[in-house]
Amino acid sequence: MNEPAGIYLHIPFCATRCHYCNFATGGYESELARRYVAAMTKEISDAGGGKSDAEKIPADTIYFGGGTPTTLSIEQLKSIIEACRLHFDIAGDTEVTAEANPGSVSQEYLERLLDIGVNRLSFGVQSFDDGELQMIGRTHSAAEAREAVGMARSAGFDNISIDLIAGLPEQKVETWSRNLEESFALEPDHISVYLLELYKDAPLHHRIERGELRAIDDEKAVEMYFELMDEAEKHGFDHYEISNWGRPGRYSRHNLKYWAGAPYQAFGVSAAGYDGLSRWSNTRNIHEYLEKVEREESPVAERIQLDDDDRQSASVFLNLRLKNGVDLKQHLTRFGVDVRQRYRDELERLLDAGLIEINADRMAITRKGKVLANEVFAAFV
Numbered sequence: 420m421n422e423p424a425g426i427y428l429h430i431p432f433c434a435t436r437c438h439y440c441n442f443a444t445g446g447y448e449s450e451l452a453r454r455y456v457a458a459m460t461k462e463i464s465d466a467g468g469g470k471s472d473a474e475k476i477p478a479d480t481i482y483f484g485g486g487t488p489t490t491l492s493i494e495q496l497k498s499i500i501e502a503c504r505l506h507f508d509i510a511g512d513t514e515v516t517a518e519a520n521p522g523s524v525s526q527e528y529l530e531r532l533l534d535i536g537v538n539r540l541s542f543g544v545q546s547f548d549d550g551e552l553q554m555i556g557r558t559h560s561a562a563e564a565r566e567a568v569g570m571a572r573s574a575g576f577d578n579i580s581i582d583l584i585a586g587l588p589e590q591k592v593e594t595w596s597r598n599l600e601e602s603f604a605l606e607p608d609h610i611s612v613y614l615l616e617l618y619k620d621a622p623l624h625h626r627i628e629r630g631e632l633r634a635i636d637d638e639k640a641v642e643m644y645f646e647l648m649d650e651a652e653k654h655g656f657d658h659y660e661i662s663n664w665g666r667p668g669r670y671s672r673h674n675l676k677y678w679a680g681a682p683y684q685a686f687g688v689s690a691a692g693y694d695g696l697s698r699w700s701n702t703r704n705i706h707e708y709l710e711k712v713e714r715e716e717s718p719v720a721e722r723i724q725l726d727d728d729d730r731q732s733a734s735v736f737l738n739l740r741l742k743n744g745v746d747l748k749q750h751l752t753r754f755g756v757d758v759r760q761r762y763r764d765e766l767e768r769l770l771d772a773g774l775i776e777i778n779a780d781r782m783a784i785t786r787k788g789k790v791l792a793n794e795v796f797a798a799f800v
């Protein structure tokens with residue numbers, strides 16, 4: 420694969436743990452963070468190092484996710500970016516994203532972040548309702564979210580994304596409408612919205628089980644999603660992926676790689692990569708990660724070799740997430756699989772239910788299909 424890769428960097432530290440979180444993250448400790456940055460730069464150098472300039476893997480997106488990447492100092496983030504630049508062939512116009520939490524970044528920190536090459540920010544806003552923020556264990560307020568986006572603009576960022584969560588327990592359609600109003604009033608360049616999914620040990624899940632909170636019903640969640648789609652369109656956003664809306668030219672180039680089947684390198688605890696032939700993921704345990712990297716061992720916990728059929732099926736359901744859907748002709752050329760033949764029964768069922776549509780050689784998910792997306796994707800797995 421000569422296509423430029425993305426580079427994902429997982430920073431597993433947070434101020435406190437949100438009540439719904441299932442990410443590999445823990446409390447920030449300065450000594451642990453110091454060791455972690457050293458291990459991550461070593462992992463980057465092991466993966467990309469020892470190659471001549473001509474042999475280096477090309478990459479054009481870098482993404483700091485987590486956790487909360489901005490728990491690290493500017494110097495620490497800079498040393499990680501420098502390791503990427505040293506060991507990969509990083510394009511001049513590389514998109515460098517950092518996830519950040521409102522309330523945890525100052526104007527000066529953001530200016531310095533821009534100075535070291537971060538050119539896109541993704542703020543975990545989640546809600547503009549202080550009661551909802553408290554319920555889910557976020558440490559910031561709605562006012563701090565507004566302030567953070569303002570500071571990022573003043574610092575010079577021209578590519579800002581905000582994350583929201585829909586379908587919170589007890590959430591009212593009116594509160595959701597206000598969340599949307601506030602989001603668009605901030606004029607972000609990009610919005611990601613995820614429907615709350617609770618794993619069984621999440622404190623929020625326990626509160627629902629104990630009857631302290633009521634989960635919202637599916638109909639309400641669908642109403643919220645449709646309202647979001649309509650409002651985003653009114654405000655000039657493209658619904659380019661099921662959970663993502665961007666202004667033209669402001670899609671997440673990094674995340675697009677996941678859906679378009681492009682390769683991505685991944686470093687740090689729990690980070691998952693793909694090189695076109697296999698998928699792998701690192702251990703989720705930070706101590707095991709540190710010990711392995713420090714002992715010159717690989718931190719990879721699982722590697723799955725993909726055969727042609729795995730790749731073609733992933734290509735169908737990942738492309739279905741995207742606005743343009745699946746180019747059936749291109750799919751046939753690339754994988755030798757005629758989707759209409761191969762999935763004849765499934766297609767008939769999904770077409771009859773109005774969940775997908777096929778126009779000429781393009782198969783895409785419908786508005787109705789988007790709210791039942793998992794059912795649609797399952798047909799191709």
Ligand code: SF4
Binds near residue numbers: 440
């Ligand atoms: S900030 Fe994100 S990663 Fe950290 S605890 Fe909250 S949800 Fe989890």
